[in-house]
Amino acid sequence: MTRRLLVLSLALLAWLVLGPATQGEDAAPHFSRHVAAVFSKLGCNSGGCHGAVKGKNGFRLTLFGADPTLDHERLLREVGGRRLNFNDPERSLLLLKATGAISHAGGKRTEVGSAEYDILRRWIAGGAQLAPVAKSRLTKLTITPGEHTAKVGDSYRLKVEASFVDGSVEDVTKLCSYETSDRVVAAVGRDGLVQLKGSGDASFLVRFRADPAVAMVMVPRTGKAQGQPAVGVNFIDKHILAKLQRLNLPQSEPANDLTFLRRASLDVTGALPTPDDIRAFVDDKRPDKRTRKIDELLNRLGHAAVWTLKFCDILNANDYGVYADGMSQEQDAPRLQQWIRARLEENTPYDQFVERILTATSREGRSLDDWGKEVIAVNEGYTTPRTDIDLYAKRKTLDLYWQRRASAGVSGTLQLAHSFLGLRLECAQCHRHPHDVWQQDDLLSFANFFMHVRQPGFQGGNEKQFPEAAAYVKKMNDDAKKLADQVKQMRDTTGKKLDAEAKATKSKETQEAILKFQKEVGALERRSKALPEYGRRIMHAEVQHLPPPSPGTAVPGLSFAKVTSPLGTQESRTYRLLGETKNIDVPKDQDPRGLVIAWMRRPDNPFFAKAIVNRVWAHYFGRGIIDPPDHLSPLNPPSHPELLDELCQGFVKNKYDLKWLHRAILNSRTYQQANESTPENRTDRSNYAYFYLRRLPAEVLVDALSQATGVAEDMDMKYYHWREEWKTVEIPYAPKNAFVTFMLEQFGRPQRNSGVQCDCERDSNASVLQVLSLANHPRIRQKIADDKGQVARIMKAHADDGKCIDEIFLCTLCRPPTDTERQACVKYVRESATPADGLRGVMWTLLNTREFLLQH
Incomplete structure (x- = not known):
């Protein structure tokens, strides 16, 4: 007994001194720890290779090694076990194909004698054992150094250690794959060797099996800094300048007043400053005039319009009209947009803004009758002028968010996570996210918080499931029939009487009586036809929380979160917030959306x-x-x-x-700061050493063209009761105006498709077609030459060519011309066929400059 106690004590002492066991180089490889890691590093179990749904050439692995036991079974048992040769491991089909010794559709993946080859060979030679899979679960992946600073030309090696659930720690550097975020700054080899190429900073994405980790490197610029260091204004500058100093990068000088005014006006309000704005700002000598101008711009209506546009992009605000629920893009997209704009004009706190969207219900605690009256009033306002959008904007909550296509369930959770949490979870529908940390169960357990929001549309059995609404809608339909009968009776009596009087006499009083009668009958007839349509919304599009169904019952459209893909079906019956480890108990009668809002706060x-x-x-x-x-x-x-x-x-x-x-x-x-870089900072692309140029958004560009030329666009949407004063940044969806629609498409306006969860749906890239469109579109030339346009007004106000050119520069580039520019333009105007032709040519030229098209 004493001897046994002594042995245990020595073992414990050794563990305390030496730490957890470390896997030695000569130990037999584990399938789930080492072989699966080799498959991941070589790309064998990726979606483009044997990890595909049907595998490749008869061999299938689970995607990213999700099921090591199944992968092991397939390697050993499929096709008679011919992939492994235990008598002569080097002749194993697995190794011959990987090294390119025999034909392999995936090409040569590794070399004979490499670390990956040696692991596979030793595993086969040792009997290709599975080893306990549970003990191979990773608890931590550590990269050394996690953060590093070095100079251009240096190299160093990353070391990666994996900590497992059984307490063991292994050096897995050779089993990892490596990616760099910026090849101009740093390159990383397949063995973790980092080579520093240029100044800046970069991150390295390291994967062991499907488990990722990140390391950082900073490479300061060589040479001495020139001039005096920049002085910050607020806490933002403190952080920006501190990093620039570590990188030995100077910050460019502040922008001049005219550049600042144009930049801030476009970014904040989506509009160019007017010539009067420019002159007033230049004449203002107060030292805090920029701060004052910022406050003024933030209080303009254009600011709310710009951010309404952005939120409508994020929320896919146009996706209506596919359900048997009476919803339509033409009616509902403008209402949703106006609700958002009203909240922004009120400067509603963002947490309340989101709460009033995510916890929305149609009734908002009111009776069905009160909500029904609202539905009728809003929909009867769909006329000219549109009163419905302002009426809807008075609602507390945005039930239209949940009435969009695919807004509920798992698909709706993807949209919600992207819109309000900045997360891309699409891949987690089928498998572990290859470029993130999310698993299927993370997505599904979070989706359960939103699974019991009633989905709009006819799910089958709505009338039985919601008898109160069914009775209300039946009464509406009965009223519609009564109105139709009343219209018929009025036409048969009063109408025929008025027709007879009109034939007998053509007096003014009779004509007025006929017009009054037609107006009254027309209103009743429209209402009789509209009531059933309004009833469809009440019956099939009410947003409400419904408790989970009791066991053995089925509620159409309600269930726990489930996804079915080619990889199988998975369901979650738990509630868990993203990034949390503990599940939440949700009482059956509680709307779990409120728990999400509390977590967000x-x-x-x-x-x-x-x-x-x-x-x-x-x-x-x-x-x-x-x-x-x-x-x-x-x-x-x-x-x-x-x-x-x-x-x-x-x-x-x-x-x-x-x-x-x-x-x-x-x-x-x-x-x-200025957009001009210096020789010392021109290589910077992510640390804000100078202001980066970017293209104007599509809607802002179209409005800038209209503002500069002085000719607004008729959106040609009177049939849909659009307001004539709407600018392009204010329109809810693409209009019938062919020029506006063409320009929006060319310059990247998103389709707001609920199936796309990416801010990149708004395309900010430049193209040759954009350049050609601006230079050659006949509508732009028409706007410049319009008799009531900007050039015509300027010529009427100023007889001097130089003054005209000054005004055209202010209207387009928001600055006066330089002396050289003025002289060249005056010369061009005087050599033109007419002064008007010359001034139009000057404006056309300025509209096609980078200075007009880019935010700078």
């Missing part, structure tokens, strides 16, 4: 505030602190994590005030 929520803060930042700089701005992930690290944290903390501290956030960014020196 938690100070430690890793997504909610960060998602909107990052998107607002991206609006002003063309890239997010986390970029892409809708891809929040530990594998997509922020360029300035401390800055993002402080912005989020300030946003929450200021009660989710969006204008506080806009104001903080706009007042920073970083936003107000």
Whole structure:
């Protein structure tokens, strides 16, 4: 007994001194730890190879090694076990194909004698054992160094250690795959060797099997900094300048007043500053005039219009009209848009804004009769002028969000996570996300919070399931029939009498009586035809929370979250918030959406505030602190994590005030700096050493063309009762106007498709066709030459060619011409056939410059 106690004591002492066991180089490889990792590194179990749904050439592995036991079974048992040769491991089909010794559709994946080859060979030689899969579950993946600073030309090697659930730790550096975020700054080899190519910063995505981790490197610019260091204005500049100093990059000088005014006006209100705005700003000598101008711009109606446009993009605000529910894009997209705009004009705190969307119900606690009256009033307002959009905007909650296509269930959860949390979860519908940390169960358990929002549309049995609504709608249909009968009776009596009087006499009084009668009958007839349509909305499109069905019963459209894909079917019956480990018990009568809102408001929520803060930042700089701005992930690290944290903390501290956030960014020196780079900072692409040029959004560009030429566009949407004063940034969907629609398509306006969860649906890339369209579209030339346009007005106001040219520059480029530009333009005008032709040519030229087309 004493001897046994001594042995145990020595073993414990050894464990305490030496730490957990470490896998040695000569130990037999584990299938799930080592062989599966080799398959992942070589790409064998990827979706494009043997991890595909049907595999490749008769051999199938589970995607990204999701089921090691099944993979092991297939390797050993399928096709008579011919893939492995235990007598002569080097002659195994698995190794011969991987090394290219025999034909392999996937090509040569590794070399004889490589680390990957040696692991596979030793595993086969050792009997190709499975080994306990449970003990191979990873608990932590550690990269050394996690953060590193070095100079151009240096190289170093990453070391990766895997900690497993059984307490063992292994060096898995040779079993990992490596990717760099910026090949210009740093390259990384398949063995983890980093070579630094240029100044800047980069991240490395490291994967062991399907488990990822990230490391960072910073490479300062060589050489001494020139001039005096920049001085920041607020906390944003503190973080930006601190990193630039570490990178030995100077920040460009502040932009001049005219550049600032144009930039801020376009970004904040979606419109160019007018010549009067420009002159007033230049004449203002107050030292705080930029801060004053920012406050003025933020209070203009155009600011709400710009952000309504952005939120409608994010929320896929046009996706209506596929259900038997009376919904349509023409009626409902403008209503949703106006509701959002009303909240932005009120500067509703962002957390309340989101709460009033996500927890929306149609009745909002009212009786069915009260809600029914609202439905009728709103839909009867769909006429000219449209009173329905303002009436709908007075609602507390946005039930139209849940009435969009695919807004509920798992598909709706994908949209919601993308819109309000900045997450891309689409891949997790079928399998573990290959470029993120999300599993199927994460998505499905989160989706359960929204599975019991009633889906719009005819699901079958609605009348039986919702008898109160069915009785209400039946009464509406009965009323419609009574109105139809009343119309018929009125025409048979009063109508015929008036017709007879009209034949007998053509007096003014008779004609007025006929017009009055026709108007009255027409209104009753329209109402009799419309009531059944309104009833369809009440019966089939009411947004409400329904408790989960009792066992043994079925409620159409209600269930727990489930996905079926070629890889199989998976269901979750638990409620779990994203990133959390514990499930939540939800009482049957409670709407679980409220729990999601409470979680979003938690100070430690890793997504909610960060998602909107990052998107607002991206609006002003063309890239997010986390970029892409809708891809929040530990594998997509922020360029300035401390800055993002402080912005989020300030946003929450200021009660989710969006204008506080806009104001903080706009007042920073970083936003107000010049777009001209210096020889020392011109290689920077992500650290804001200067203001990055970007193309104007499609809608803003079309409006800028109209404003510069002085000719507005008729959207040709009178049939749909559009308001004539709507600018392009205010329209809810593409109009019939062929020029506007063409320009919006060419310059990247998104379709707002509910099947696409990516901010990149708005395309900001440039193309040759865009250049050709601006240079050659006849409508642009018509606008320039219009007798009531800007050129005509300028010529009428100014006789001097130089003054005319000054005004054209102010209307287009928002600055006066230089002396050289003025002289060249005056010469061109005087050599033209007529002064009007010359001035039109000048305007056409300026509209086609990069200075007009780009935000700078």
